[in-house]
Amino acid sequence: MKISTKGRYALRVMIDIAKHDENEYVSIKSISERQNISNKYLEQIISKLSKSGLLKTSRGHTGGYKLSKESSEYTVGEILRVAEGNLNIIDCIKDYDCPRKNICSAINFWRGMDTIINEYADSYTLEELLK
Numbered sequence: 712m713k714i715s716t717k718g719r720y721a722l723r724v725m726i727d728i729a730k731h732d733e734n735e736y737v738s739i740k741s742i743s744e745r746q747n748i749s750n751k752y753l754e755q756i757i758s759k760l761s762k763s764g765l766l767k768t769s770r771g772h773t774g775g776y777k778l779s780k781e782s783s784e785y786t787v788g789e790i791l792r793v794a795e796g797n798l799n800i801i802d803c804i805k806d807y808d809c810p811r812k813n814i815c816s817a818i819n820f821w822r823g824m825d826t827i828i829n830e831y832a833d834s835y836t837l838e839e840l841l842k
Contacts (some may be wrong), residue, residue, distance in 0.1 A: 712800040712828065714791065718802035720748055721756050722787060722840075728766070729837055736768075736775030756794065763793045771775040784842060788832030798832060800825050 723746050728737045731745075743750050745828065747783045757776060760766045765785065778785070790799060803809030803818070804825045812818055 712798065715795060717756055717759075718791045718794040720746070720752070722759065722790055723762060724753070724836055725749075725758055725765070725778075725785065725790050726840055727842055728776055732777045736773060736777050738775040742776075750842075759793055760790075764792060765790065782838040783836050785837040786833045787835040787837070787840070788829060789830055790837070793835055798825075798829055800828060 717764055724742060727746055728744050731737050731741070734823075739750060739753055742748070746753075748756075757766065761768050761776070767779045768774070768776055772784050774788050788798065797805070801821055803812055803815075804821055807814070
């Protein structure tokens with residue numbers, strides 16, 4: 712499993728917004744400048760985060776983005792799943808009905824590794840990353 716730039720940047724964006732959200736919306740321009748991510752790529756990432764309900768948006772001169780809940784209520788796993796789709800290490804664990812899953816000698820290993828990765832990602836909150 713490899714986390715793509717979308718996943719890494721999504722986490723950076725969420726940390727940035729949490730860090731700079733002082734009861735005001737954080738502009739995409741300011742996030743882009745601080746994180747050195749192009750506006751166009753940032754818009755794609757923020758669109759996913761907003762559509763999933765992780766961010767609130769506001770349009771206009773003072774518009775931008777802010778967290779839709781407290782930073783302690785977000786897990787890293789939740790953020791990465793929005794950006795990546797899932798954190799499965801191989802397709803046959805959850806999303807794919809592998810014809811070999813009933814005879815696969817390694818299936819329990821893969822399931823165990825998948826569980827460890829997902830539990831680890833879910834064990835960290837956005838608030839913990841801010842500290």
